[in-house]
Amino acid sequence: MAKRLIECVPNFSEGRDMAVIKEIAAVIENVEGVKLLNIDPGAATNRTVITFIGEPEAVCEAAFRAVKKASEVIDMRKHTGEHPRIGATDVLPLVPVAGITMEETVAYARKLARRVGEELSIPVYCYEEAAQVPERRNLAVCRAGEYEGLAKKMADPEWRPDFGPSVYDERVARTGASVIGARDFLIAVNFNLNTTSTRRANAIAFDVREKGRPKREGNKITGKPLKDENGDTIMIPGTLKGTKAIGWFIEEYGIAQVSMNITDISQTPLHKAFEEVSEKALKRGVRVSGTEIIGLVPKRVLIDAGKYFLARQQRSSGISESEIIKIAIKSMGLDDLKPFEPQEKVIEYLIADSSEKHLVHFTCEEFAEETASESPAPGGGSISAYMGALGAALGTMVANLSAHKAGWDDKWEYFSQWAEKGHRIMTDMLALVDEDTAAFNKIMDVFAMPKTTDAEKAARSAALQEATLYATEVPLRTMETAFSAFDIVKAMVEEGNPNSVTDAGVGALAIRSAVLGAFLNVKINASGLKDKETAARLVEKARRIADNAMAEETAVWKRVNEMIDK
Numbered sequence: 001m002a003k004r005l006i007e008c009v010p011n012f013s014e015g016r017d018m019a020v021i022k023e024i025a026a027v028i029e030n031v032e033g034v035k036l037l038n039i040d041p042g043a044a045t046n047r048t049v050i051t052f053i054g055e056p057e058a059v060c061e062a063a064f065r066a067v068k069k070a071s072e073v074i075d076m077r078k079h080t081g082e083h084p085r086i087g088a089t090d091v092l093p094l095v096p097v098a099g100i101t102m103e104e105t106v107a108y109a110r111k112l113a114r115r116v117g118e119e120l121s122i123p124v125y126c127y128e129e130a131a132q133v134p135e136r137r138n139l140a141v142c143r144a145g146e147y148e149g150l151a152k153k154m155a156d157p158e159w160r161p162d163f164g165p166s167v168y169d170e171r172v173a174r175t176g177a178s179v180i181g182a183r184d185f186l187i188a189v190n191f192n193l194n195t196t197s198t199r200r201a202n203a204i205a206f207d208v209r210e211k212g213r214p215k216r217e218g219n220k221i222t223g224k225p226l227k228d229e230n231g232d233t234i235m236i237p238g239t240l241k242g243t244k245a246i247g248w249f250i251e252e253y254g255i256a257q258v259s260m261n262i263t264d265i266s267q268t269p270l271h272k273a274f275e276e277v278s279e280k281a282l283k284r285g286v287r288v289s290g291t292e293i294i295g296l297v298p299k300r301v302l303i304d305a306g307k308y309f310l311a312r313q314q315r316s317s318g319i320s321e322s323e324i325i326k327i328a329i330k331s332m333g334l335d336d337l338k339p340f341e342p343q344e345k346v347i348e349y350l351i352a353d354s355s356e357k358h359l360v361h362f363t364c365e366e367f368a369e370e371t372a373s374e375s376p377a378p379g380g381g382s383i384s385a386y387m388g389a390l391g392a393a394l395g396t397m398v399a400n401l402s403a404h405k406a407g408w409d410d411k412w413e414y415f416s417q418w419a420e421k422g423h424r425i426m427t428d429m430l431a432l433v434d435e436d437t438a439a440f441n442k443i444m445d446v447f448a449m450p451k452t453t454d455a456e457k458a459a460r461s462a463a464l465q466e467a468t469l470y471a472t473e474v475p476l477r478t479m480e481t482a483f484s485a486f487d488i489v490k491a492m493v494e495e496g497n498p499n500s501v502t503d504a505g506v507g508a509l510a511i512r513s514a515v516l517g518a519f520l521n522v523k524i525n526a527s528g529l530k531d532k533e534t535a536a537r538l539v540e541k542a543r544r545i546a547d548n549a550m551a552e553e554t555a556v557w558k559r560v561n562e563m564i565d566k
Contacts, residue, residue: 004099006108007037007053007347008063009186009295010092012070013085013176015041015048020073025050027065033058037350038296044252046081047090049188049295053097053351056104060112063092067116067178076147076176082248083259086143086150087176093128094182097347105182106130113180117164121171123154124163127181132162140244142179150177187262187270187301188294191277192255192336194287201247201256207280208273209245209260212237240276241267253337257292270297271305274332290336299348302328314412316403318396318419359437360430381436381475381521388482388514389429394507395488396422402496415496422488425481429514432478436521439471468528472538475521479545482514486552493559505560512553519546 014020021041029036034054041048052062067089074088094112096105109130117124131137145153151168153159154177160166161177193201206213215234216223226234238245242264249256258277262268270291278288299321306324307317309331317324325342334340343349359367359378367386371378396419402408403415446467449460489511492504522542526535 004056005053005097005351006056006059006100006105007051007095007097008059008092009049009051009095010063010066011085011090012048012050012066012074013046013076013079013081013088013090014070014074015046015081016043021048023073024048024066024069027069028052028062031058031062031065034062035351037347038344040295042083042252042294044081044250045083046079047083047085051296051347053347056094056100056108059094060108063094063112064115064119067092067122068120071120071122071175075174077173079147082250084140084143084146085176086145086147087122087178088174089122089178090143090176091127091139091179091181093180093186094130095185096182102129102182102184109180109182113178114163116178116180117161120164120175122164122175123150123161123166123172123177125177125179126162127179128183130181136162139179139181147176183263185265185298187265187297188260189262189270189273190250190257190259190292190294191274191281191288192253192257192290192292192333193281194289195256196249196254197286198247198249198256200284200286201249201258203247203284204277204280204286205245205247205258205260207238208240208258208276209238209243210241211235211244239280240273243268243273255289265298265301269304269308270301271308271328271332274305288333290333292337293334293340293345296345296347296350299325299346302342302346305332311413311416314409316400316412316416316419318400318403318416318421318423320423359434377437377440378433379437379440380517381440381478382433384475384514384517384521385429385432385436385478385482387510387517388478388485389426389433391482391507391510391514392422392426392429392485392488394503394510395485395492396426398492398496398500398504398507399488401500402492405497418488418491422485425485425488428481429478429485432474432481436474436478439467439474442467443471464528465530468525469534472522472525472529472535475518475525476538476542478518479515479522479542479549482511482518483545483549483552485511486549486556490552490556493556493563498563501560501563505556508553508556508560512549515549516546519543 012024021039025036025039028034034052036052038051039048070088076088094105094109096102106129110126113124113126116122125136125142126132127136127139127142136142154166154168165172212235214225215236216225228234243260243262245258245260247256247258260273262273274291281288302325306328309327310317329335329340359382362370371383399415399419399422403412403419446460446464449463450456451460489504489507493501496504519542523539526539529535
């Protein structure tokens with residue numbers, strides 16, 4: 001069963017006193033099963049965003065302890081800062097990451113909100129997906145009036161907190177209120193402007209945010225806001241769906257920013273927001289000089305951005321993940337104010353288990369030495385997968401060279417598509433390098449199982465058959481995946497950069513070797529299956545792929561030699 005993971009991104013009203021921030025972070029780290037991913041303090045906003053992840057129960061326990069500690073070390077009566085806030089723990093969202101639905105996450109958020117309200121005597125409003133009152137879905141609505149208006153807000157029967165005290169007393173005066181909920185991934189981002197004007201920054205924010213700006217009579221700036229038949233202000237919508245934005249001046253940097261929350265990254269990807277803010281800024285004589293991401297982002301946000309800007313340059317996107325992310329960083333100026341380290345800002349990188357040993361992370365020399373050692377793994381299966389990866393890599397290289405060849409500008413997109421396909425196959429083949437060794441180790445683990453009683457012997461026999469079937473299917477996948485790379489090398493031989501035709505030819509040789517090497521593993525592992533019908537079916541399927549691979553390689557070999565012998 002897949003591990004259930006949720007992310008928690010609480011915002012605390014303290015961004016200057018590192019001792020206080022460390023106290024809050026420490027209680028989070030002390031909860032077993034929780035991984036602290038990021039601490040992002042801001043001096044000007046006097047606000048810190050902390051991100052952590054783990055199993056739901058552990059995350060909720062860590063969140064409760066953090067709220068409790070914040071209520072002890074932060075006095076809202078003394079707090080000032082640029083960012084809107086309503087309490088010591090201003091907002092605390094839970095975000096489903098893996099193995100858990102939004103509905104389940106909502107249940108955890110409401111349970112946490114109840115506990116904070118009842119055990120800590122802190123007023124709590126539930127927002128976004130966890131909202132119990134429809135009008136409270138929007139965080140800005142829950143936080144309207146901010147801390148200074150909390151006493152008046154709580155006195156209004158319509159704004160009675162969902163949990164916790166409903167009377168503003170000395171305790172509440174110190175802690176303020178908290179807004180707790182469940183939401184999808186949200187990107188908190190600031191766009192740096194080459195101006196100190198908050199007014200200009202706000203104008204740009206109103207141009208783009210979904211809510212837009214009030215429609216006014218006469219003068220667009222000073223005219224009286226127009227009302228509809230219900231007495232509500234008529235708004236002129238902005239250009240970006242799923243966004244909230246304001247403008248402010250950050251003394252720490254000496255510049256104004258458009259501060260934005262992107263609440264729906266499917267509708268408004270980060271790169272689209274960057275481009276739109278840049279365009280609106282230019283129309284007002286202002287330039288976006290860079291971008292500041294607050295907290296963490298999913299990897300796909302940067303990958304999508306990198307591919308977008310590569311396409312704008314008419315460059316191939318069939319390159320490494322790290323290079324695509326580098327393009328995103330440079331294109332949006334993510335390192336404008338301070339270094340941007342993907343390993344510290346991308347959530348997938350932070351939750352990866354760095355203690356795991358992967359063959360594909362070895363150097364070429366280390367891989368060769370490990371293969372040559374007395375250990376039986378890695379063996380022929382892993383080497384076959386690696387040969388397939390190299391074959392796909394050569395086809396991808398030719399596609400990339402062709403996409404950038406002088407005089408072939410009208411063909412860049414065609415070759416980029418081939419390069420992307422080749423890079424995907426290469427990545428899949430690299431994963432199979434480690435998976436083949438894992439399949440071998442799974443069989444070895446079975447031999448370590450006890451076999452004293454009849455029940456133990458039966459369990460051991462069943463486990464061995466399961467492991468053997470897995471060890472047969474993995475090299476079969478290696479064959480199928482490697483064979484799919486023939487399409488790329490064949491296309492590159494016929495249509496790619498003619499100076500690299502031999503590279504594509506070598507790619508075909510490597511792919512053939514990968515397929516035939518994996519075929520040997522399929523046959524020997526299938527021989528250990530008691531289900532002979534299944535074994536025969538798998539071997540026959542593998543045999544057809546092997547025969548086709550030899551035919552494909554022969555044709556490519558012939559064609560390459562024809563071209564270089566001209």
